[in-house]
Amino acid sequence: MTTTTIAGHEVEVNEEGFLTQPDQWSEDLAPELAKLIGIDPLTDKHWELIRFLRTDHAAMGETATLRRVSTQTGTAVKDLFVLFPGKPAKKMAYVSGLPKPKGCV
Amino acid sequence: MTTTTKNLVVLGAGTAGTMVVNKLRRALPDPEWSITVIDKDDIHDYQPGYLFIPFRMNKPKQIRKTKRPYLSEDVDLVIGQVERVDAAAAQVHLEDGRVFPYDQLVIASGTTPRPDQTPGMLGEQWHREVGEFYTYEGAIALRDQLDRWEGGRLVVHITELPIKCPVAPLEFAFLADDYLSGKGLRERTELVFVTPLDGAFTKPMASKRLGKLLERKNITVETDFMIESVDQDAKVIRSYDEREVAYDQLVTVPLNMGADFVGASGLGDELNYVPVDKHTSRSTAYENIWALGDASNIPTSKAGSVAHFSVDVFVENFQDAIAGRPLSHSFDGHANCFIESGGGKALLLDFNYETEPMGGTFPLPHVGPMSLLKESRANHLGKLAFRHIYWNALLPGHPLGLRADMQIAGKIPI
Numbered sequence: 001m002t003t004t005t006i007a008g009h010e011v012e013v014n015e016e017g018f019l020t021q022p023d024q025w026s027e028d029l030a031p032e033l034a035k036l037i038g039i040d041p042l043t044d045k046h047w048e049l050i051r052f053l054r055t056d057h058a059a060m061g062e063t064a065t066l067r068r069v070s071t072q073t074g075t076a077v078k079d080l081f082v083l084f085p086g087k088p089a090k091k092m093a094y095v096s097g098l099p100k101p102k103g104c105v
Numbered sequence: 106m107t108t109t110t111k112n113l114v115v116l117g118a119g120t121a122g123t124m125v126v127n128k129l130r131r132a133l134p135d136p137e138w139s140i141t142v143i144d145k146d147d148i149h150d151y152q153p154g155y156l157f158i159p160f161r162m163n164k165p166k167q168i169r170k171t172k173r174p175y176l177s178e179d180v181d182l183v184i185g186q187v188e189r190v191d192a193a194a195a196q197v198h199l200e201d202g203r204v205f206p207y208d209q210l211v212i213a214s215g216t217t218p219r220p221d222q223t224p225g226m227l228g229e230q231w232h233r234e235v236g237e238f239y240t241y242e243g244a245i246a247l248r249d250q251l252d253r254w255e256g257g258r259l260v261v262h263i264t265e266l267p268i269k270c271p272v273a274p275l276e277f278a279f280l281a282d283d284y285l286s287g288k289g290l291r292e293r294t295e296l297v298f299v300t301p302l303d304g305a306f307t308k309p310m311a312s313k314r315l316g317k318l319l320e321r322k323n324i325t326v327e328t329d330f331m332i333e334s335v336d337q338d339a340k341v342i343r344s345y346d347e348r349e350v351a352y353d354q355l356v357t358v359p360l361n362m363g364a365d366f367v368g369a370s371g372l373g374d375e376l377n378y379v380p381v382d383k384h385t386s387r388s389t390a391y392e393n394i395w396a397l398g399d400a401s402n403i404p405t406s407k408a409g410s411v412a413h414f415s416v417d418v419f420v421e422n423f424q425d426a427i428a429g430r431p432l433s434h435s436f437d438g439h440a441n442c443f444i445e446s447g448g449g450k451a452l453l454l455d456f457n458y459e460t461e462p463m464g465g466t467f468p469l470p471h472v473g474p475m476s477l478l479k480e481s482r483a484n485h486l487g488k489l490a491f492r493h494i495y496w497n498a499l500l501p502g503h504p505l506g507l508r509a510d511m512q513i514a515g516k517i518p519i
């Protein structure tokens with residue numbers, strides 16, 4: 001566990017760079033985190049998904065899986081791959097300051 | 106004294122449903138509680154045996170029985186397809202129009218492979234070049250495919266997690282390596298393991314060990330592969346990020362989903378799993394609804410061992426609930442999975458919600474006879490013997506002498 005500064009905020013991150021304390025995240029962190037993984041700028045559609053992930057995590061206590069994001073927000077999986085290229089489930093969680101989805105045991 | 110009978114209705118007489126009605130029939134006073142279990146058919150398969158059919162390690166008739174003989178005589182078995190639960194009215198509706206009112210409801214309808222959910226999977230070559238071993242028919246068809254196999258690319262593939270018995274696809278790859286070596290075909294076969302995960306398994310420690318085992322057996326791994334479609338003409342599977350994996354024989358695990366009636370009744374999540382409290386299996390929406398086995402959304406493996414351990418906890422809590430007492434027991438997510446690794450050996454994984462798989466011995470600390478997370482012959486024999494235990498002790502609900510909660514003594518973090 002290390003501490004780092006993003007957008008002027010001190011945050012704790014794990015070895016993969018994911019925030020470990022969801023409540024250390026605020027909306028001004030998202031564009032910075034996104035840049036770090038090559039997503040710039042964040043569009044309205046990105047924001048809609050980020051806000052869904054935050055609300056859903058607060059309600060369910062877990063990061064939504066790709067399928068859950070897709071069905072709950074009505075976004076095709078293909079589009080999630082365009083918005084967050086390569087590994088959308090992980091990238092969405094990263095930008096939203098959440099742990100990567102477990103989804104599976 | 107009033108003698109109104111109360112109704113416990115259980116949906117599904119598979120592993121969890123059978124165990125729970127047999128245990129509760131002994132625990133609940135008879136005329137006071139009637140127990141009805143509803144299932145769409147009278148066939149009970151020992152599903153772990155599906156893995157062995159393609160390699161001729163189990164015969165189909167060893168793993169298929171009828172349900173009725175495994176159910177206590179004082180339990181009513183109703184054969185019919187559940188269409189919907191009306192939770193507000195506390196009634197179960199069957200497709201044929203019959204209606205069953207309940208005081209308490211247990212949903213134990215499991216999960217099934219759904220090849221229809223991936224474009225192209227259910228084409229002409231379904232159960233031929235596009236095989237699977239998550240159903241009885243599929244396992245037999247795959248056995249016949251392997252009989253005809255002369256070499257080429259054999260691709261073992263997982264569509265999406267969660268699936269029941271998440272280690273089964275790995276086991277299939279290990280056993281295929283072994284089986285094809287025995288037939289002198291291994292050198293002519295390229296074995297590929299394709300997964301949506303970023304490693305061999307979900308738990309980091311176990312993933313490392315299993316990853317090494319794949320490497321040693323010369324099985325190539327393609328990770329982070331989210332399938333978009335199967336192209337049966339080109340003989341490739343395609344991912345959302347536009348990668349292609351070619352196959353001569355595909356062995357896929359289709360998307361697993363809970364029963365449709367769960368979704369249709371508004372009781373399920375996006376995969377038709379019933380959201381429950383992970384320690385008590387009680388529905389988060391209705392106090393008198395519970396979900397056991399693969400049907401629930403608890404964050405541990407969908408496995409017979411989990412069904413077994415959680416049923417033990419449930420039986421205690423259920424008696425508290427109907428007596429109006431607070432629930433006294435808590436399930437810790439204990440899962441116990443044998444992993445066939447080929448060559449007459451197997452590994453054993455033991456973990457729960459909080460604890461990663463550990464090394465050590467099972468079930469007796471320091472004694473065993475089975476070793477955790479290491480390949481051994483005893484583990485393999487344990488797995489093969491489990492079929493007998495399943496039919497003769499587990500389903501009737503006899504105590505196996507295994508504790509529901511996980512024991513830490515005798516285990517060493519690896």
Ligand SMILES: Cc1cc2nc3c(=O)[nH]c(=O)nc-3n(C[C@H](O)[C@H](O)[C@H](O)COP(=O)(O)OP(=O)(O)OC[C@H]3O[C@@H](n4cnc5c(N)ncnc54)[C@H](O)[C@@H]3O)c2cc1C
Nearest residue numbers: 117119120121145152153187214215270398399408409410
């Ligand atoms: C290939 C394979 C290998 C496995 N290996 C292992 C292993 O090594 N170890 C292990 O612990 N577990 C293993 N498992 C998993 C194990 O078999 C399951 O976790 C277990 O059977 C779950 O029990 P269940 O009662 O929840 O569901 P099931 O046993 O599947 O029972 C569900 C029942 O509900 C009925 N049903 C469903 N829908 C309806 C409806 N609409 N109306 C009426 N009835 C309905 C079905 O007919 C069925 O009888 C394996 C599974 C597979 C497929």
